[in-house]
Amino acid sequence: MLSKKTKYGLKALTYLASVGTKEPVQIAEIAKHENISQKFLESILLTLRRNGFLGSKKGKGGGYYLIKEPHEIPMTAVMRVLEGPIAMVPCVSLNFYEKCDDCPDEVECSVHKLMLQVRDSALEVYRNNTLADLIS
Amino acid sequence: MLSKKTKYGLKALTYLASVGTKEPVQIAEIAKHENISQKFLESILLTLRRNGFLGSKKGKGGGYYLIKEPHEIPMTAVMRVLEGPIAMVPCVSLNFYEKCDDCPDEVECSVHKLMLQVRDSALEVYRNNTLADLIS
DNA sequence: TATAATGTCTATCGTTTTAGTAGGAATTTC
DNA sequence: GAAATTCCTACTAAAACGATAGACATTATA
Numbered sequence: 001m002l003s004k005k006t007k008y009g010l011k012a013l014t015y016l017a018s019v020g021t022k023e024p025v026q027i028a029e030i031a032k033h034e035n036i037s038q039k040f041l042e043s044i045l046l047t048l049r050r051n052g053f054l055g056s057k058k059g060k061g062g063g064y065y066l067i068k069e070p071h072e073i074p075m076t077a078v079m080r081v082l083e084g085p086i087a088m089v090p091c092v093s094l095n096f097y098e099k100c101d102d103c104p105d106e107v108e109c110s111v112h113k114l115m116l117q118v119r120d121s122a123l124e125v126y127r128n129n130t131l132a133d134l135i136s
Numbered sequence: 137m138l139s140k141k142t143k144y145g146l147k148a149l150t151y152l153a154s155v156g157t158k159e160p161v162q163i164a165e166i167a168k169h170e171n172i173s174q175k176f177l178e179s180i181l182l183t184l185r186r187n188g189f190l191g192s193k194k195g196k197g198g199g200y201y202l203i204k205e206p207h208e209i210p211m212t213a214v215m216r217v218l219e220g221p222i223a224m225v226p227c228v229s230l231n232f233y234e235k236c237d238d239c240p241d242e243v244e245c246s247v248h249k250l251m252l253q254v255r256d257s258a259l260e261v262y263r264n265n266t267l268a269d270l271i272s
Numbered sequence: 273t274a275t276a277a278t279g280t281c282t283a284t285c286g287t288t289t290t291a292g293t294a295g296g297a298a299t300t301t302c
Numbered sequence: 303g304a305a306a307t308t309c310c311t312a313c314t315a316a317a318a319c320g321a322t323a324g325a326c327a328t329t330a331t332a
Contacts, residue, residue: 002224004291007247014246026307035238040292046309059300060306075250088138102171110150110270111143114211117265121257129253134246140320162278176321182280195329196277 006082008036009044010134013053013078017070018135024056024063044082051081070132079126086126087119094119142218144172145180146270149189149214153206154271160192160199180218187217206268215262222262223255230255 011034019025027045031038045064048054053073054064066073079086080095090098091106092115099106106112147170155161163181167174181200184190189209190200202209215222216231226234227242228251235242242248 002247002251003289007225010247010250011245024307028307037292039294042308043292043310049308056308057300058298058306058308061301062299062307064308089143108272109147110272111138111146113270113272114146114261114265115138117261118258121261122254125250125253125257129250134249136244136246136249139318160278164278173321175323178279179281179321185279192279193329194277194279194327197330198278198328200279 003083004040005044006079008034008041009048009082010078011036012041012045012064013048013066013073013131014134016054016064016066017131022065024061024065026063030064047081053078053081066131070135071130073131075126075129075131075134076123078131086122087115089115092116092119094123139219140176141180142215144170144177145184145218146214147172148177148181148200149184149202149209149267150270152190152200152202153267158201160197160201162199166200183217189214189217202267206271207266209267211262211265211267211270212259214267222258223251225251228252228255230259 012030015030015033016025027042028038030036030045031041034041045054045056049056049064053067055067056062056064076086085093085096087093087096089100089111090096091100091103091109091112100109103109103112148166151166151169152161163178164174166172166181167177170177181190181192185192185200189203191203192198192200212222221229221232223229223232225236225247226232227236227239227245227248236245239245239248
C-alpha cells in the first residue's frame with residue numbers, strides 16, 4: 001500500500017505545480033484544497049523541503065513553493081524520499097541494497113527473480129513521469 | 137515492502153514445484169530448507185491450501201503438495217492471495233476497488249494517474265510469470 | 273488398537289509502523 | 303509589538319506484522 005504520507009506529498013507537489021507561480025502557498029491552503037490534515041501535511045512538506053524539492057518562507061505571506069520546474073522533478077526522486085525504496089525487497093534495491101538473512105543464493109531465489117522484474121517495471125514508470133506529467 | 141508472509145509463501149511454492157513429485161512434503165522439511173519459522177510457515181501453507189493452490193495430507197507421511205502444474209499458477213493469483221491487492225491504492229485496484237474519501241475526482245488526481253501506470257506495469261510482470269518461470 | 277507423526281485451528285503477544293496530535297519556538301510582515 | 307506563518311520535538315492510539323503456544327484431528331503402521 002501507498003502510505004498516506006506519499007499520497008499527500010504527491011498531491012501537495014501537484015497542487016504547487018498547478019498553481020504555477022513562485023509565490024509561497026500556505027500550508028493551510030494546500031491542506032484545505034486537498035482535504036489533508038494540516039498538521040500531518042506540515043511534517044510532510046518539511047521533509048520535502050529538507051530534501052530539496054521545496055523552498056519555504058516564514059511569517060505573514062509565507063508558505064511553500066517549488067524550487068525546480070515540474071518537468072525537472074522525476075517521480076523516482078519523489079517516491080524514494082516519501083515512500084522509501086522502490087524495490088519491494090532490499091535484495092533487489094538499487095539505492096538501499098541489503099542481503100537477505102535467510103537466502104543463501106540470490107541467483108537461485110525465486111523471490112529475487114520476480115521482484116527484480118517488478119522493480120524494473122516500476123522504475124520505468126517512475127522514470128517516465130515527472131511532476132509535470134501528473135498535472136491535468 | 138513485500139511481507140514475510142508473501143516471501144515465505146513464494147519460496148514454499150517454489151520449493152514444492154522444484155521437488156516436482158506429487159508426494160506430500162512436510163512443513164518441517166520446507167521450513168528447514170528455506171530457513172523459515174515452522175509455525176509461521178504452517179499458517180501460510182494453510183491459506184495457500186484454502187485458496188486452492190495446495191493439497192494436504194494429514195498424519196504420518198503427510199504434508200503439502202501442489203494441486204496444479206507450476207505453469208498453471210500465475211503470479212497474479214499468488215500475489216493477490218498472499219500480499220493482497222496488486223494496486224498500491226484502492227482507487228486503481230481491479231479486484232479490490234474503493235473510492236478515496238478525500239479525492240473528489242479520480243480523473244484529475246495525480247496519484248491516481250501515476251498509480252494506474254504502476255499497477256499496469258506490475259500486472260504485466262505478474263501475468264508473464266507463472267510458478268514454473270521462477271524455478272531455476 | 274496404541275502410538276507416533278503429522279496437519280488444523282484458535283488465541284495470544286511483542287514490536288514496529290502509521291497516521292496523526294499537541295504545543296510551543298522561531299521568523300517575518302505590517 | 304502583534305499577528306501570521308513555518309519549524310521543531312515529543313507524544314500517542316490504532317493497526318499491521320511476525321511470529322509463538324498449545325490443544326485438537328487425522329492418518330499410518332507396528
